[in-house]
Amino acid sequence: MARVRKTVTIRDVAEDAGVSLQTVSRVVNGGPNVRPQLRERVQAAIDKLGYVPSLAAQRMSGSRSYIILAINDRERTLADWRERIGTDWVDQMLLGGILTCNPHGYRMMVELVDTHSDHVERELGAALSALQPDGVILTPPHSENCLITQLLAERRIPFARIGSDAPGPGIALTMGDHGAAHLATTHLAQLGHRRIAMIAGPDQYSLSGWRIDGWRRALAELDLPDEGLLEVGDFGYDSGIRAARVLLDRHPDLTAIIASSDQMALAALEVARERGLTVPDDLSLVSFDNTPIVRFTQPPLTAIDQPIAATVSRAVEHLIARTPNGDDDAVIEVAAGLVERASTAPPPVRA
Amino acid sequence: MARVRKTVTIRDVAEDAGVSLQTVSRVVNGGPNVRPQLRERVQAAIDKLGYVPSLAAQRMSGSRSYIILAINDRERTLADWRERIGTDWVDQMLLGGILTCNPHGYRMMVELVDTHSDHVERELGAALSALQPDGVILTPPHSENCLITQLLAERRIPFARIGSDAPGPGIALTMGDHGAAHLATTHLAQLGHRRIAMIAGPDQYSLSGWRIDGWRRALAELDLPDEGLLEVGDFGYDSGIRAARVLLDRHPDLTAIIASSDQMALAALEVARERGLTVPDDLSLVSFDNTPIVRFTQPPLTAIDQPIAATVSRAVEHLIARTPNGDDDAVIEVAAGLVERASTAPPPVRA
DNA sequence: ACAAGTCTTGAGAACGCTCTCAACATACGC
């Protein structure tokens, strides 16, 4: 019969080391003003007994909760998940978050919240009350939802908005959408493409606009046309199919498409296939996101790598380091890179 | 200037409703023996003030922590994540878990733990002490790690082992690996295949053995040979390349391969390509896992769908419903299904 | 109508930790 181990509390450590609770607490939290010799003795007791403070108790005593809460859009996440397309955002947030949180003794939790519901406040409020996180990370489209940012500001919970560049309350982090679109466009132009179309994301997302701007500016700099080369989708596969068809119908001389999401890029790939166009010989394709699925298509897609994990990591660092009242409304940009694969090549030579 | 909202505590509710804390607590937890009229009044106060109990405080007062902890293998998870292959296990666990936890007021947290390290106990012990979860879900290869199961048993924390059928302490849940392999083999045989090879997973995973058994039994039932048709990989891409090459070298008349992971199946697909074999015309392919990446390959792969989310969901249900001392060492099987896509077809007609 | 039960409510302790504040020890300046 296995011995039942009782939970080790700070009291046990204090007794073992022959000091007060307070001293142990100071050692655990790296507090100042403890004689090295004593600190050592207490540390030895901690190690010996395998003491780890209870998060709940720490939270209770008015200090931090050591929890960072990441908010994702429930609707989109569940849709992607049910269709088994992969929930890359959640993935990247969770892992990027965990890897940055854990070394600091923090934990990352994921919460799915409906954006469009009229009871966002209640839903999020309940999570905040229950968990009392030390920081919250918002992802699009929540990042620019005033109801949410106000709620967080009211409750004085530090938060980070990913995919927003508004200097409002909370830290803003963008993933260099403008530069990324510019980069993708330039990459295609350097290969020799003249007609470079874009399938953009929906208006509600600020980053959709930034990407359009980047694409348009790159074209302007190169004296290339953009007329009729823009179609708007909703990031989903079906919208990509429609957009790609419209673009190819309208511009038979089109040789390159930038899609604002992997799913829309896969759709464009499918449209190319149905029209007998070979990628990349007849049509070059660049996608945004670089989720796992674009590595294994035929051909593998050149993609803008959305540095979600790195961005979340930065966000976590800021939230953890944040002083209680330091309303540092920073705007941080994490640059996205281009991963070249086999879907981009020089355009075909016209007869 | 936004009004700063103070946290609403059970005391505020009690005051507002003109009752004691205890009564509010009873209402919140659906306790018995509260006059309907009073219950209603308290509930009204709760709704009015938007009261939600603090998880930390609930935990402190000796009751549940409302946290379910899911343990994943750090090494494998991070490898898949860094290579951007996708961390499907984590994904599925998290979402399957969240969807089942949240309606019950529970939260799901993910912890990455190194299996091979000799300080598993310390690492996991720290997480358990800090979080004090009400239940733990173990995934392979942790599910059969005695150090871990013992630690959990000692601490009297209910846990579920996914991918283990040992009746030991804790609930065991399998995903019908035997039946799934049998199903895949039968599917191929029905298409007309006679030489059906298998690329298995490593020995350390029980499920590798179960899959081999299922495959072998199906072959035996159909009077088909299995000799020299088994190769062992480590679930990774490279091992799949090697195994597929060996199999095709050894058996030029091979027409079908079952791979014990999506990555190994993708590798087999690549080997087929490098040898000029068309899938599925020359070679049929069935993979295990059905992660997002096999939906978008050329051709999309027929796959055994690992019902990870459903299994985690079952596990969570059991852990939540579990009576404090009810050592129900159940063994539950969640069946896997076959998703037919374009990588399986009748074998080529031999000249 | 009375004893014995059941239902309903509340008071107070307890959970494990950190906070504030006070006490004592040591160092420093003149």
Add this chain to the structure above:
DNA sequence: GCGTATGTTGAGAGCGTTCTCAAGACTTGT
């Protein structure tokens, strides 16, 4: 050598909840 700053330690309250237990209100059976 004395007063004052600074360093070091501990005592006690408090965080928000649920637990145990007791008290009062209401049934029920005889």
